[in-house]
Every structure is written in structure tokens, then in C-alpha cells.
Amino acid sequence: MKAYIFPGQASQFEGMGSDLYNENELAKKLMEDANDILGFRITDIMFSGSAVELKETKVTQPSVYIYSVVKAIIAADQFQPDVVAGHSLGEISALTSCGSLSFADGLRLVAKRSSAMQKACEVVPSTMAAIIGLEDSMVEEVCASIEALVVPANYNCPGQLVISGSIQGVELACEKLLEVGARRAMKLSVGGAFHSPLMEPAKAELMLAIESTTFESPICPIYQNVDGKAYRDAGAIKQNLIDQLTKPVLWTLSMQNMIADGVVEFVEVGGKVLSGFVKKVDRKMPTNQL
Numbered sequence: 005m006k007a008y009i010f011p012g013q014a015s016q017f018e019g020m021g022s023d024l025y026n027e028n029e030l031a032k033k034l035m036e037d038a039n040d041i042l043g044f045r046i047t048d049i050m051f052s053g054s055a056v057e058l059k060e061t062k063v064t065q066p067s068v069y070i071y072s073v074v075k076a077i078i079a080a081d082q083f084q085p086d087v088v089a090g091h092s093l094g095e096i097s098a099l100t101s102c103g104s105l106s107f108a109d110g111l112r113l114v115a116k117r118s119s120a121m122q123k124a125c126e127v128v129p130s131t132m133a134a135i136i137g138l139e140d141s142m143v144e145e146v147c148a149s150i151e152a153l154v155v156p157a158n159y160n161c162p163g164q165l166v167i168s169g170s171i172q173g174v175e176l177a178c179e180k181l182l183e184v185g186a187r188r189a190m191k192l193s194v195g196g197a198f199h200s201p202l203m204e205p206a207k208a209e210l211m212l213a214i215e216s217t218t219f220e221s222p223i224c225p226i227y228q229n230v231d232g233k234a235y236r237d238a239g240a241i242k243q244n245l246i247d248q249l250t251k252p253v254l255w256t257l258s259m260q261n262m263i264a265d266g267v268v269e270f271v272e273v274g275g276k277v278l279s280g281f282v283k284k285v286d287r288k289m290p291t292n293q294l
Contacts, residue, residue, distance in 0.1 A: 005086035007227075007267045008101070008294070009282075010072050010094035011275035012253075013065060014192055016058045021071045022051040024078070034074050034107060041111050042066060061125060061195040065093050065118035069100075069111060072274030076101040079294055087234065087267060089227040089258050091278060092158070092198065093117070095245065101273070102222040104241065109217050116213040120206035121249075125196025127205060132157060132168045132194050133178050137187030140165050146180050157199040158253040161284035166192065168200040203249045211246050232257030234265070259285045 024031040025047065039045045049057050050067050058064055072094065076083045083101065090098035093114065100110035135143050140156070143165045147154050154173030158166035167177055174197075178189035196202065219242055225234035228244040232254040235241050259282055269290045272279045279291040
């Protein structure tokens with residue numbers, strides 16, 4: 005079986021999508037449609053914006069979605085998944101690419117999600133950090149010992165767990181984690197504390213957006229972040245997307261479950277970071293990029 009995987013926030017880069025726009029008429033049309041749907045020329049920021057401009061949540065999330073989904077659409081002859089998965093935001097990209105959402109509906113949902121998250125980020129200054137070189141249990145223990153808010157957020161692969169919370173909480177946790185043996189504690193280029201209780205203000209708005217969006221049964225199973233399990237039921241998929249906002253991304257478990265269920269190759273659509281995570285789970289597993 006072949007799994008197609010879709011990256012999330014922090015996979016953006018300056019100039020993203022300009023080659024697709026200039027070299028492929030379908031890609032150009034889809035990107036112009038995206039500009040119309042969003043009500044501003046996001047392609048101008050994608051193609052020419054600075055890293056700081058691309059970091060803003062309401063820009064980052066639609067940009068990553070557009071780039072990944074357009075790549076999947078224009079490579080329709082190559083995009084033949086047995087299963088799919090997406091990391092955080094990438095879950096919506098995956099659902100669009102496997103037929104559960106239309107391109108337009110998926111983009112509108114991403115725009116609403118990113119707007120709600122941006123507003124939540126502005127309520128309390130917050131951040132995230134990647135902790136490298138410690139067992140998950142040690143990171144969990146240290147986070148639980150910090151009085152300021154900080155929680156495990158992204159279980160990316162063995163030896164890498166992203167923490168999320170208030171600026172004070174993340175800084176204190178990073179200091180303590182380095183003291184107990186972490187190789188690195190690196191703050192991420194993100195707008196706030198995603199997949200933490202600080203996203204609770206965004207949850208009601210996201211719930212309304214998801215419940216008002218039409219989801220079809222996908223053409224293949226999607227392994228979702230909240231529990232790492234495969235789903236095809238549209239109702240369950242929608243609830244998992246809602247819960248994902250404040251719960252950790254169980255990406256390691258998702259990959260382990262896909263491999264256990266028979267996946268023998270991973271193809272990353274629109275990035276390279278997730279392929280590295282796969283190699284940390286199974287160094288012999290074939291990985292490619294689309």
C-alpha cells in the first residue's frame with residue numbers, strides 16, 4: 005500500500021508555488037480561483053512575500069493548503085493513494101485531495117480555521133518549541149511540572165516532540181528539558197500555541213465552519229491526528245477535525261499504524277519534513293516527494 009502524506013504549518017517557504025503557477029495552466033487557474041475565494045491575492049505573498057509575512061497564521065495555512073492540494077491535482081495520474089494522512093492543517097489538504105472536500109470548500113474551511121486560530125493567538129502571547137533527543141515520557145513529565153501553561157502538542161517522531169503553550173511556560177520547559185538531557189530545544193516559526201488549551205477560543209468558530217461544510221466519504225481511508233486511526237465516515241472525520249484543534253497531533257502513532265496496516269511507501273505532497281519523520285520510525289521505509 006502507498007500512503008500520501010500532507011505537511012502542515014511551518015512547511016511554508018519563500019516563493020512557494022510560483023513555478024507551478026508559471027508552468028501549468030491548471031495550477032494557475034486554481035491559484036487564481038484561490039485568490040477570488042479568499043478576497044485577496046495570496047499568490048502575491050506566496051511568490052514574493054518575506055518569511056515574516058508568510059509566518060502569519062492567516063497567510064501560512066491557506067498557502068500551505070493551496071500549494072499541497074494544487075500539486076496533488078495537477079499530478080492526478082501519479083496521485084493514487086491507498087491511504088492518506090495530514091499533519092495538523094495538512095489533514096484538510098489530505099481530505100481535499102482524496103475527495104472528501106472540494107478545493108473551494110477546503111480552502112474556505114482553512115481560511116476560517118486560520119482566522120479563528122489567529123484571533124486565539126492574539127488573546128495570550130504564546131509559542132511552540134521542538135524538543136529533540138528525549139523520550140516522550142520525559143517531555144510529558146517536565147511539561148506537567150511547569151506551573152505556567154505548556155503541553156505536548158506534536159508527537160512528530162521518536163526523539164522529536166513539539167511543546168506548546170504560553171511564552172513563559174515554553175521557555176521554562178525548554179530550560180528544564182535541556183538540563184535533563186535534550187539535545188536541542190528550538191522555538192518554531194509559528195504564530196502561537198497550536199494544539200493546546202489556548203486554542204479553545206477558536207474551537208466554537210471552527211465547529212460552526214466544519215458543521216456547515218459538506219464532507220463526502222473519501223476515496224480511501226485517512227489516518228487522523230487525534231488518535232492515529234483510519235477513518236472513512238464523514239461524521240467521524242468532522243468531529244476529529246474539531247477535536248484536533250486543542251489536542252496533540254499523534255503523528256508518530258499515525259505512521260506506526262499505517263505501517264502496521266500494510267503501507268510500504270510514503271509520498272509527501274508539498275514538503276520534505278514529514279519524509280524525515282517517516283525515516284525516524286522506519287529507516288528502511290521508501291519515501292518520495294510529489
